Amino acid sequence: MYSLHKIYEGKLQNQGSESFRFTIKDFKRVQAVFCSGGVNLSLAFDNGKKVLLHGFEFSKNTDCPPNKRPVIFSEAIEMEIISGVISGTMGKDSSVYLILE
Amino acid sequence: MTELSKTSFIIQCIDKEISSNKVHELKEELDKDYKYVVGIAISNVNASENSILEQVKIKGMDVLPEKFEAAHIMSSGAVAPNKRFFSWFKPVPVSGDELIIRFYDPDWAISYNLQVQILLTNNLEEIINVLFA
Numbered sequence: 001m002y003s004l005h006k007i008y009e010g011k012l013q014n015q016g017s018e019s020f021r022f023t024i025k026d027f028k029r030v031q032a033v034f035c036s037g038g039v040n041l042s043l044a045f046d047n048g049k050k051v052l053l054h055g056f057e058f059s060k061n062t063d064c065p066p067n068k069r070p071v072i073f074s075e076a077i078e079m080e081i082i083s084g085v086i087s088g089t090m091g092k093d094s095s096v097y098l099i100l101e
Numbered sequence: 102m103t104e105l106s107k108t109s110f111i112i113q114c115i116d117k118e119i120s121s122n123k124v125h126e127l128k129e130e131l132d133k134d135y136k137y138v139v140g141i142a143i144s145n146v147n148a149s150e151n152s153i154l155e156q157v158k159i160k161g162m163d164v165l166p167e168k169f170e171a172a173h174i175m176s177s178g179a180v181a182p183n184k185r186f187f188s189w190f191k192p193v194p195v196s197g198d199e200l201i202i203r204f205y206d207p208d209w210a211i212s213y214n215l216q217v218q219i220l221l222t223n224n225l226e227e228i229i230n231v232l233f234a
Contacts, residue, residue, distance in 0.1 A: 004190045006166040032189070036170055037150075062145055062177040065184035067232055069173070095170065099189045 001101070002031060008086060008096040012039070017087035020096065023079065027100040030077055032070035034058065035096040039088035047081045055087075070099060109224040111135055115200070115217045119148070122209035124155055126201065131159070132221055133197030138164065139228055140186030140220030145175035147213035148206055155203035159193050171204070186220045188232045195221070 008020040024030075033053070035041050037060030043053040052073060061069070086094055115129045131138065138159065143152075152171035157164040174187040202217060222228040 001191055002189050004166060006169075009168065034173070037172055060150060060172065062150075062172070062175055063179040064176075065180050066142070066174050066176060066187035067184070067189065070189065095166075095168070097166065 003027065003100045005098050005100060006095055007082070007098050008035075008084070008094070010094065012086065012088055012090055012092050012094055016090035016092070017085060018094075019083065019085045021081050021083045023081055024077055024098070024100065025079065028076060028078070029101040030073070030075045030082070030098050031101045032072045032099040033097065034070035034099075035086060036088075036092070036094040037061070039086055039092070039094050041084060041086050041096060043082070043084040045075050045077065045080065045082055048083055050075075053084075110220060110222040110228055113219045113221060115202070115219065117204070117215050117217075118212060119204070119206055119209060119215050120212045122205070122207055124203050124205045125215075126203050127215075127217060129200050131195050131198055131200055131219065135221035136194060136196070136223050137221065137225055138193040138195055138200075138219060139222050139225070140188045140232060141165070141174055142185040142187065142218040142220075143171050143175050144216040144218070145177060148175070148215055149208035150175070151208050152204065152206040155205055156201065158201045159195060160198050162193070164190060164193055183231075186218070186232060188220075188229070192225055192229075
């Protein structure tokens with residue numbers, strides 16, 4: 001069973017780039033990530049030691065089924081800091097979501 | 102021939118006229134013959150891609166995070182109808198409970214009909230396998 005969590009929400013300031021950090025309790029695995037369309041996302045686990053995405057572009061593609069749009073992986077977590085950078089058009093409202101198991 | 106009594110899922114459609122760029126509330130009692138909500142979709146025929154689901158609640162609990170971008174659950178006509186649902190959330194046990202959706206289209210320009218489609222099932226395992234296949 002999956003659980004959906006928003007880990008970042010905001011307007012892209014700082015020349016269209018924002019960083020975020022997040023700690024997850026009560027879940028053992030991150031299954032997938034997705035974010036607002038038209039932005040680039042970098043994501044690192046294990047307190048910044050393990051980079052999973054580096055400037056990955058999330059496009060606005062409604063031709064793809066919604067369940068297939070997240071980037072799917074399987075990363076075990078244990079009270080660690082998940083960090084990332086989201087970048088795109090300055091002033092754009094953007095969000096990042098993790099799917100946890 | 103399929104017997105209706107053995108159908109394990111149903112798609113419940115909720116319609117609302119969106120008449121301004123303000124928040125509109127959709128309220129509907131879910132079909133009491135089905136035990137779980139496992140998917141949600143929005144017809145993208147009319148709503149703009151910047152539309153926001155301010156809230157999607159059942160029994161006072163959030164099904165999706167607040168201010169969820171509607172684009173995540175919208176699909177074009179190129180997607181098969183049974184693949185248009187977003188299911189990356191914990192299945193919600195229901196029993197004829199009320200669903201409340203607060204919808205907002207910041208790019209609204211002309212009145213249109215919004216259709217939200219809710220996928221309900223009695224057989225969780227079976228439908229999850231189909232949704233993520």
